[in-house]
Amino acid sequence: MAFAPLDMLQQSSLASLDAADSSPSSTPCRTILVTGGAGFIGTNFVYYWVKHHPGDRLIVLDALTYAGCRHNLSPLEENASITFAHGNICDRPLVEKLLASENVDTLIHFAAESHVDRSIAAPDAFIRTNVVGTYTVLDAFRHHWNHRGQPAGDRFVHISTDEVYGSLSLTDPPFTETTAYAPNSPYSASKAGGDHLVRAYFKTYNLPTLITNCSNNYGPYQYPEKLIPLMTMNGLHGKPLPVYGDGRNVRDWIYVEDHCRAIDSILNKGKPGEAYNIGGETEIANIDLVRLICKHLDEMAIALPVRPVEQLITFVEDRPGHDFRYAMDATKLRTTTGWRPLYSFEHGLRETIQWYVDHSNWWKRLSEIKTDV
Numbered sequence: 001m002a003f004a005p006l007d008m009l010q011q012s013s014l015a016s017l018d019a020a021d022s023s024p025s026s027t028p029c030r031t032i033l034v035t036g037g038a039g040f041i042g043t044n045f046v047y048y049w050v051k052h053h054p055g056d057r058l059i060v061l062d063a064l065t066y067a068g069c070r071h072n073l074s075p076l077e078e079n080a081s082i083t084f085a086h087g088n089i090c091d092r093p094l095v096e097k098l099l100a101s102e103n104v105d106t107l108i109h110f111a112a113e114s115h116v117d118r119s120i121a122a123p124d125a126f127i128r129t130n131v132v133g134t135y136t137v138l139d140a141f142r143h144h145w146n147h148r149g150q151p152a153g154d155r156f157v158h159i160s161t162d163e164v165y166g167s168l169s170l171t172d173p174p175f176t177e178t179t180a181y182a183p184n185s186p187y188s189a190s191k192a193g194g195d196h197l198v199r200a201y202f203k204t205y206n207l208p209t210l211i212t213n214c215s216n217n218y219g220p221y222q223y224p225e226k227l228i229p230l231m232t233m234n235g236l237h238g239k240p241l242p243v244y245g246d247g248r249n250v251r252d253w254i255y256v257e258d259h260c261r262a263i264d265s266i267l268n269k270g271k272p273g274e275a276y277n278i279g280g281e282t283e284i285a286n287i288d289l290v291r292l293i294c295k296h297l298d299e300m301a302i303a304l305p306v307r308p309v310e311q312l313i314t315f316v317e318d319r320p321g322h323d324f325r326y327a328m329d330a331t332k333l334r335t336t337t338g339w340r341p342l343y344s345f346e347h348g349l350r351e352t353i354q355w356y357v358d359h360s361n362w363w364k365r366l367s368e369i370k371t372d373v
Contacts, residue, residue, distance in 0.1 A: 028153070029055040033104045035089050035137060036111030038062035040222040041159070041256055043072040045110065048260035050076065057081050059102050061095070062111070063088045067223040071365070089133035092140060099144040105154045107141050108263065109134065112159075112191065115225055119187035120320060130190035134158065135197055142207050156209045157267055158198040162252070162277070163188035164213060167323035170250070174327035175213075177275050184321045195275070208272035212263060215279040215328045218348065219256030220355045224363060228349070231290050232356045233363055235297045235312060238305025245318035247287025250325040254280030255348035258341040262330075265337035276336075279328025282345040287313075296353045 032049070036042040037060030046058060062068045064086055076082045083102070087094045089111045098104065111133060113119065113126045141156050148154065165175040166182030181196075183189040201207045218228045231241050262278045270276060284292075294309035306312055333339050343351075356363060 029053075029057075030106045031057045031059070031102055031104050032106040032108055033059045033061060033098055033102070035061050035107070035109050036068065038064060038068040038070050038072055038084075039110060040067065040219075040226075041217055041259060042110040043069075043221045044219060044256045045108065045260045045263065046073060046076065046082070048257065048264075050079065050081070052264065054081070057083070057102070059083045059085060059098055059104065061085045061087055061089065061098060067114075067225075069221075069365070071362075072221050089137050090128060092136050095137055095140045096144070099140060100147075103148075104141075104144065105148070105151065106157070106267070107137060107155070108157045108159065108267075109137055110159045111137075112194075114161075114187065116163075116185050116187045117225075117319065119185055119190070123186035123190070126186050126190040127193075130187075131193040131197070134194035138197055138201055138207075138209075142201060142205055145207060150206075152208070154208055155267055155272070156198070156201075156207060157263065158194060158209065158211045159263070160195050160211055160213045161188065161191050162213055162215045162279070162326045162328050163323065164192040164195055165326075168325040168327055170325060172325070172327075174252075174279070174329040175277060176329045177213075177277055177332055184323055199273075199275070202273040210266055210270050210272060211275035212266055213275060213277050213328070214259055214262070215252035215254050215326060217256045217259055218253055219352050220359070221362070222256075224366060227286065227289070228293065228352060229356060229363070231293045232297065232353050235294060235306075235309040236301060236304065236357070236360075239312065240314040241290055241294070241309075241312045242314050242316045243287055243290055244316060244322060247285060247290065247315065248324075249286050249322060250283050250327070251286065251289075252279050252327045253282045253284065253289075253345055253348075254278065254341060255343035255345075255352075258343055258348075261342070262333060262337075262339050265339040266333070269337040271336070276333045277328045277330050278333060279330045280341050280343075280345065281328070281330065283325075283327055284345070292349065293353065296350055297357075300350075300354060301357055 113129045119126045165179045183192045198209045202209045222229045297309045
């Protein structure tokens with residue numbers, strides 16, 4: 001079977017944007033190891049890459065923990081350019097085997113534990129995956145790169161988060177790449193540790209690394225512990241919509257397709273050793289976002305147990321150490337690569353909610369739902 005394309009909703013969205021998309025210039029074919037490729041952003045990246053770079057080979061490595069689902073990639077199972085490996089990034093022999101046997105020249109490192117609440121309750125897994133796991137794939141790639149003769153075009157791209165920078169007030173300027181790290185949760189501290197390792201490997205070994213720090217992502221296939229899918233699914237079921245504190249915490253949002261395009265631009269046009277902020281430049285308070293989701297659900301969902309959905313909003317005790325505001329300055333990325341977000345927040349949010357409304361078979365497979373607001 002040939003590659004099964006994205007579902008019709010995604011296809012129509014992408015088609016409407018293709019004319020405006022300033023995609024990176026074509027490059028020689030790559031063989032890419034994608035860690036965490038069955039998770040939310042990783043899944044969207046794999047679909048994006050197959051669509052825009054059909055000549056490349058992808059090796060997807062995923063441990064298939066609660067947030068990783070191989071079924072996400074089922075349309076690609078018979079695509080000869082995709083290989084799936086079930087395993088953990090802390091398994092050094094496995095990582096080394098994949099790098100060598102597939103002659104990998106590029107590693108895109110998505111694999112991470114990413115839920116702040118879970119990191120507060122049980123930080124062990126976050127240190128193991130985000131620090132030790134990052135070290136494992138980074139060092140294995142270094143030895144592999146040396147064995148390959150240190151080709152100039154090889155790349156290690158580490159996908160990180162805006163949360164490593166800490167928190168902003170309403171009057172603070174957005175984070176830039178020179179903002180000092182000030183992580184406030186075990187999750188963000190573990191991601192900061194991974195960032196520092198990647199930077200050190202460039203400085204110490206001249207390994208061609210790139211770091212991306214991205215704002216909050218949203219879109220298809222996101223596990224329903226995160227704010228947008230959680231509120232959408234709870235609204236569809238008539239369940240409470242839990243909002244931390246007074247809901248005034250502010251986040252910067254980016255549609256996952258735009259994030260994938262940014263990674264593409266950075267991989268092909270970024271400078272090794274550099275870090276790049278990726279942001280949608282769309283700041284909104286959590287409570288305002290939840291009310292917007294409620295409004296769209298009222299318009300888009302036919303059979304709702306409770307209407308208007310806004311009646312379900314429930315304020316709950318705030319998260320410990322809850323960062324007040326994130327905002328990203330993506331000027332460096334824009335000026336050096338020409339990237340810009342193509343999805344407006346309103347457009348992307350409606351597309352996302354419609355995807356969850358239309359794909360009940362996907363989220364009904366999932367049983368554990370927690371909050372992350």
